Amino acid sequence: MNFDPLVALNYAAALARPRRVGSGADEAVAAEIEEQLRGWGYQVERQPFTFSTASEVFLKLFILAGVLLISALLIWHERILAVGLLLLVALFLPLNRRVQSAALEQNGRGLKLGQRYTTANLIATRNRVSTTQVATPATGRNPVSNFPHLYLVAHYDSKSQRIPLVLRVALFMLAIIAGLILVALTLFNVSTALYLPIGLLALAAALPLLFLDAGNNSPGAIDNASSVGLVLHLAEVLAQRTDWQAKLGLTLLIPSAEELTLMGSVAYVTAYAQSLREQDRSGGLYVLNFDGVGVDGDLYYVGHSHQPQNSDRINLLAHVRSACVDLNLPLKRFGFVGALFDHIPFAQRGFDAISLIVVGRASRSVHTPNDSIDQLHVRGFDQAGRVTLNVIDRMIG
Numbered sequence: 001m002n003f004d005p006l007v008a009l010n011y012a013a014a015l016a017r018p019r020r021v022g023s024g025a026d027e028a029v030a031a032e033i034e035e036q037l038r039g040w041g042y043q044v045e046r047q048p049f050t051f052s053t054a055s056e057v058f059l060k061l062f063i064l065a066g067v068l069l070i071s072a073l074l075i076w077h078e079r080i081l082a083v084g085l086l087l088l089v090a091l092f093l094p095l096n097r098r099v100q101s102a103a104l105e106q107n108g109r110g111l112k113l114g115q116r117y118t119t120a121n122l123i124a125t126r127n128r129v130s131t132t133q134v135a136t137p138a139t140g141r142n143p144v145s146n147f148p149h150l151y152l153v154a155h156y157d158s159k160s161q162r163i164p165l166v167l168r169v170a171l172f173m174l175a176i177i178a179g180l181i182l183v184a185l186t187l188f189n190v191s192t193a194l195y196l197p198i199g200l201l202a203l204a205a206a207l208p209l210l211f212l213d214a215g216n217n218s219p220g221a222i223d224n225a226s227s228v229g230l231v232l233h234l235a236e237v238l239a240q241r242t243d244w245q246a247k248l249g250l251t252l253l254i255p256s257a258e259e260l261t262l263m264g265s266v267a268y269v270t271a272y273a274q275s276l277r278e279q280d281r282s283g284g285l286y287v288l289n290f291d292g293v294g295v296d297g298d299l300y301y302v303g304h305s306h307q308p309q310n311s312d313r314i315n316l317l318a319h320v321r322s323a324c325v326d327l328n329l330p331l332k333r334f335g336f337v338g339a340l341f342d343h344i345p346f347a348q349r350g351f352d353a354i355s356l357i358v359v360g361r362a363s364r365s366v367h368t369p370n371d372s373i374d375q376l377h378v379r380g381f382d383q384a385g386r387v388t389l390n391v392i393d394r395m396i397g
Helices: 005-015 025-039 054-076 079-103 131-135 165-187 195-211 221-239 263-271 273-281 316-327 344-348 361-365 378-396
Strands: 043-052 116-125 149-153 249-254 285-291 297-302 331-333 352-360
Touching: 005 025, 005 221, 005 378, 025 043, 025 116, 025 221, 025 249, 043 263, 054 079, 054 165, 054 195, 079 165, 079 263, 116 263, 149 221, 149 378, 165 195, 165 361, 221 249, 221 285, 221 361, 221 378, 263 273, 263 344, 273 285, 285 316, 285 378, 297 316, 297 361, 297 378, 316 331, 316 352, 316 378, 344 352, 352 361, 352 378
Parallel strands: 149 249, 149 285, 285 352, 297 331
Antiparallel strands: 043 116, 116 249, 297 352
């Protein structure tokens, strides 16, 4: 069976309806995905997990602290306040990672801050190098494959917000950049008439971010039914190809709760950290996440591919770049700060993980009621699908 982007689009359209975590619709969509994968011969396991929205609470506290420090700088121009703001920005990522881990409930214990949810990731495998087999704690056995292991990842939950995603990311970047300029002006004691306007610009960008909400009014066709549809069709195509099954470990990871600060992928890397490390040490571990691929636009990558432990290996981004050259497809780097993707928890632990996204005019509708099936376009499915199959061909060599 050849890859057909229209088939991937149709799979996406069938899943495109509001399915925020906890709505009940997310569970129905997960059941549909599981049924399809089983029909193609995949073994599908569910990984239940419980978490709180502590990361969302932490983000609002971080923004509030930034607003207060910027306001104080505009009043007193003290260097100690500038240092405090600089430290706040520098410590955000490591502190947020700790809050994410603490928000995940383990053995009945976790940071119970904000709302509490229980949901599940879907994990599908077909050949003998199953991740869950490697990670099963009951047997204590860790079979190791000398072949590379590829993860194809796409989250299935959705959400809506009053502030569109593109505007939200722009505000986040503007607040950070203006805040850092204010810090530099203060630390170097630069007197300029722009001091007050820059500070007010930072405040104007940050204040709306204190009122972020998450609803269930978006069909989520682009974000992220399109990527799930793509992974489903790739699974269907690969099920009929036998050339890869003895040369490549493949896991299809369909996480939940990506829209709630990546908690599904955090839960996965936490539960399967040992097996992930073993796969990385043996044949090599590669994590390719897809997000919002189903639009008429250009292909982008997100993240920095880690150099494999074995220097003879080719990293994932290099594979993707070579695939794009082969297919005569442009590949651009997505450089916006503040957008979250499911490859991040893997990359933070040192694994070779990136995301592929497609950006076009329709991407502006993400997280709004306009993110519907009429926004989908075969071009994005075609680019991401052909690149992925080319990467797989390269890996099995």
